[in-house]
Amino acid sequence: MPTISAGEFRNGVTFEMDGKVMTVVEFQHVKPGKGAAFVRTKYRNVMTGAIREESFNPTAKFEQAVVERKDAEYSYNDGDLYYFMDPETYDMIPLNGDVLGDSFKFVKENTMCKLASYKGSVFAVEVPNFMDLVVTETEPGVKGDTATNVTKPATVETGAQIKVPLFISEGEKITVDTRTGEYLGRCKE
Structure with a gap:
């Protein structure tokens, strides 16, 4: 798996830390007058949404997390399950309501959305703006x-x-x- 150093952080970059997927929200390269340079980073856990701030050595290495985004059409919901159809295979993908997010309340049936997944596990639904x-x-x-x-x-x-x-x-x-x-x-x- 490819690695990324903290010195290469940019907004939106995803990396793995402690077995969890993080995405960079903000970063700042700091070179103080005395001492070593560091990268002040604000990152979000993509599964839980928790945001943390931490400083890293610019040479610190992390595994790069590959987040897959796939088009899917919202079909219907049945109780707590929301069904999305893969437009290529016509497979139905059931998702729990907890991965949908607040903006999903504006989505009507037959709307194309993007499913964001990591290692086959969908963690977010991106709806049209x-x-x-x-x-x-x-x-x-x-x-x-x-x-x-x-x-x-x-x-x-x-x-x-x-x-x-x-x-x-x-x-x-x-x-x-x-x-x-x-x-x-x-x-x-």
């Missing part, structure tokens, strides 16, 4: 309320709750940023 969703429930806007940046709660077709401007009504299709849960605008159809 933007989803076009239909507003299924919201209160009607009050006529004459023209204050800017006033929002009201709305429920979209996946069941997720978001804040939308007052002029949005039920049945409209809107674009949502899945990373922040923010309303971006009406769909241009």
